[in-house]
Amino acid sequence: MENHEKIIPGGIVRGSITVPGDKSISIRAILLSSVSEGTSAISGLSKGEDIKSALKCIMQLGIETFKDKMGNLVVEGKGMKGFAPLTKDLDCGNSGTTLRLLTGLLAGQENTYTLTGDDSLKKRPMERVITPLRKMGAKIECLESDYSLPFSVGSSLLKSIEYNVPVASAQVKSAILFAGMYADGITSVIETEKTRDHTELMLNACGVEVITDSIKKKVTVKGLKKIMPINMSIPGDISGASFFIVLSTLLAGSSLTIKNVGLNPTRSGVIDVLREMGADISVTNKRLAGNEETADLEIKSAELTGITIKGNKIPMVIDELPIIAVAGAFANGKTVICDASELRVKETDRIHALCFNLRKMGANVEENPDGLTIFGNGALHGSEFDSFGDHRIAMAFAVAACALKEESVIEGSDWADISFPGFYDLLNRIRGISQN
Numbered sequence: 001m002e003n004h005e006k007i008i009p010g011g012i013v014r015g016s017i018t019v020p021g022d023k024s025i026s027i028r029a030i031l032l033s034s035v036s037e038g039t040s041a042i043s044g045l046s047k048g049e050d051i052k053s054a055l056k057c058i059m060q061l062g063i064e065t066f067k068d069k070m071g072n073l074v075v076e077g078k079g080m081k082g083f084a085p086l087t088k089d090l091d092c093g094n095s096g097t098t099l100r101l102l103t104g105l106l107a108g109q110e111n112t113y114t115l116t117g118d119d120s121l122k123k124r125p126m127e128r129v130i131t132p133l134r135k136m137g138a139k140i141e142c143l144e145s146d147y148s149l150p151f152s153v154g155s156s157l158l159k160s161i162e163y164n165v166p167v168a169s170a171q172v173k174s175a176i177l178f179a180g181m182y183a184d185g186i187t188s189v190i191e192t193e194k195t196r197d198h199t200e201l202m203l204n205a206c207g208v209e210v211i212t213d214s215i216k217k218k219v220t221v222k223g224l225k226k227i228m229p230i231n232m233s234i235p236g237d238i239s240g241a242s243f244f245i246v247l248s249t250l251l252a253g254s255s256l257t258i259k260n261v262g263l264n265p266t267r268s269g270v271i272d273v274l275r276e277m278g279a280d281i282s283v284t285n286k287r288l289a290g291n292e293e294t295a296d297l298e299i300k301s302a303e304l305t306g307i308t309i310k311g312n313k314i315p316m317v318i319d320e321l322p323i324i325a326v327a328g329a330f331a332n333g334k335t336v337i338c339d340a341s342e343l344r345v346k347e348t349d350r351i352h353a354l355c356f357n358l359r360k361m362g363a364n365v366e367e368n369p370d371g372l373t374i375f376g377n378g379a380l381h382g383s384e385f386d387s388f389g390d391h392r393i394a395m396a397f398a399v400a401a402c403a404l405k406e407e408s409v410i411e412g413s414d415w416a417d418i419s420f421p422g423f424y425d426l427l428n429r430i431r432g433i434s435q436n
């Protein structure tokens with residue numbers, strides 16, 4: 001995916017949009033429905049490449065899926081141990097969520113499977129899931145001493161554990177909870193900071209008793225023999241929406257409605273952060289989609305001021321930090337992001353990618369081991385930005401480019417397809433920019 005996109009700056013954002021279904025919830029729904037007992041129907045699923053990777057994996061594992069007349073994805077679950085034996089590797093592509101969560105399910109199967117992924121996924125840390133799953137008795141064999149892909153997950157009888165996760169990671173928590181369903185007894189995960197809780201909510205909807213102790217930041221699941229199928233409508237991805245929230249904030253005279261956005265409190269930190277910076281965001285029509293809070297957003301353009309984002313706020317905005325950093329470049333004063341060293345092990349090193357691209361547009365930036373400081377509202381200009389093979393870096397700088405004076409180019413722009421197919425068309429259409 002190495003093409004480029006020219007971004008014509010300016011325009012005024014007007015109208016109403018929807019964004020693709022939430023990536024985290026989509027992948028969980030695909031994986032959990034595949035091990036459920038019966039037929040699941042999922043609507044509003046994202047069409048992003050990461051979701052295709054998750055779907056391809058379960059289909060390779062012998063799970064039948066099809067689209068019904070309404071466009072819902074129907075998944076014929078084969079029960080908790082129903083995956084077919086395989087000789088070919090399971091390719092998770094660019095998707096860390098697919099890889100880490102699927103590893104949790106495969107740890108409880110009766111066959112051995114090999115997992116792999118693209119060049120970016122091969123560089124991402126896997127020890128964080130392998131260590132707790134091995135403690136549960138999973139037989140995981142790595143070719144490399146640094147635990148990188150490919151690795152195999154073997155058949156085993158799992159035992160329950162109580163595990164303190166050393167990094168704030170919903171993927172690690174979810175992998176352990178998934179494996180915990182196959183273990184005898186009670187498995188507990190204790191977090192350093194609360195992370196997104198889509199797994200807990202979805203397991204509850206599948207009839208699994210998950211207990212959360214918010215004070216101890218402890219989540220518990222009991223081993224069981226079967227889970228119920230899923231019937232849910234997936235809300236729009238707050239992460240995808242955040243690009244259009246910042247776009248509408250930055251382009252003077254703009255007014256945008258984004259319908260049906262997931263506002264799970266463990267994910268909606270970007271709204272709080274942008275409001276604290278001065279953004280004008282109204283939340284209307286609050287409701288539940290499945291167990292997930294959902295609403296419509298109305299955004300009007302506004303002046304921004306820099307703030308500090310740190311500590312337990314970081315996991316609540318971890319995927320939105322690239323677009324928040326871009327907002328910081330257009331804000332008055334200083335925006336500080338710290339306690340965010342996890343950004344270094346995302347689809348790319350996002351701290352480096354942000355500093356590199358922010359400097360290219362003339363921003364004054366300080367790179368730190370655990371974050372960055374952006375000295376806002378300098379003399380900014382159009383540039384050639386590098387996506388670094390990362391969907392959120394590509395989209396964040398496409399939004400920045402809209403608010404600059406000169407034309408810009410995003411190199412490796414197609415990486416946006418990982419979570420947001422059609423992103424650039426929407427970015428032009430909603431600003432009234434003709435592409436011809």
Ligand code: S3P
Pocket residue numbers: 023024025097168169170171172174196318319342
């Ligand atoms: C995700 C958790 C986060 C996030 C990722 C999706 C999930 O990763 O950055 O995009 O769906 O659980 P970590 O678990 O590595 O923090």
